Amino acid sequence: MQVRTEILNFDGEAGPIECAIDRPVSGVRGWALVLHPHPLHGGTRDNKVVTTIARACVEHGLVTVRPNFRGVGGSAGEFDHARGETADMFSLVEQFQQRFPEESNGVWAMAGFSFGTSVAAQLYSELAAQGRRTPERLILTGSAVERFRHREVRVPDDTLLIHGEADEVVPLAEAMDFARAHRLPMVVLPDASHFFHGRLIGLRSLIQQSLKAMPERAA
Numbered sequence: 001m002q003v004r005t006e007i008l009n010f011d012g013e014a015g016p017i018e019c020a021i022d023r024p025v026s027g028v029r030g031w032a033l034v035l036h037p038h039p040l041h042g043g044t045r046d047n048k049v050v051t052t053i054a055r056a057c058v059e060h061g062l063v064t065v066r067p068n069f070r071g072v073g074g075s076a077g078e079f080d081h082a083r084g085e086t087a088d089m090f091s092l093v094e095q096f097q098q099r100f101p102e103e104s105n106g107v108w109a110m111a112g113f114s115f116g117t118s119v120a121a122q123l124y125s126e127l128a129a130q131g132r133r134t135p136e137r138l139i140l141t142g143s144a145v146e147r148f149r150h151r152e153v154r155v156p157d158d159t160l161l162i163h164g165e166a167d168e169v170v171p172l173a174e175a176m177d178f179a180r181a182h183r184l185p186m187v188v189l190p191d192a193s194h195f196f197h198g199r200l201i202g203l204r205s206l207i208q209q210s211l212k213a214m215p216e217r218a219a
Helices: 048-059 083-099 115-129 172-181 200-212
Strands: 003-012 015-024 030-035 062-067 107-113 137-141 160-164 186-189
Touching: 003 083, 015 048, 015 083, 030 048, 030 083, 030 115, 048 062, 048 107, 048 137, 048 200, 062 083, 083 115, 107 115, 115 137, 137 200, 160 172, 160 200, 172 186, 186 200
Parallel strands: 030 062, 030 107, 107 137, 137 160, 160 186
Antiparallel strands: 003 015, 015 062
């Protein structure tokens, strides 16, 4: 599928949030927000796991937003241990829905990788707590939710958890603890590392399957 990518800024609490917007050339069904790993350890919106997730979303007809967190690229501010980042993403969601109502009226998926899973899970929880619309699909890859959690987290029963068996950054046992606490199934890729070296095609396939099963937005 052909993709058009543009760079747009949204307003966060610390200043501009620089985003790459990946657009399908045709057949738009909605949008996706994909969140990157730890900013202080080289995480950016161009991380290969993030771009793999984004490609799967675009192939599903979703306009995909890949923001840089605070202090990364053209995004203002400094790392804030998921507190400020979650607040920024809350603002981004509101602004995207205002600026792009047609895409926002379609289905909505949200995904995070590593540090991005903590922001995604807490953003989902905050949206739900405020009675706002929540994504029809939540995808957490290389889950590190508890490492940066600052509020109670509640995620939907159909959340997709994907983890590498040989994850050297977030041990499989830690991810299993999160899955057990929230009574979620988890897909484990045998021998896969945190960054899914040599396993990105399999990761992409799992996400594509999940998106195909994603429920349409309720009327």
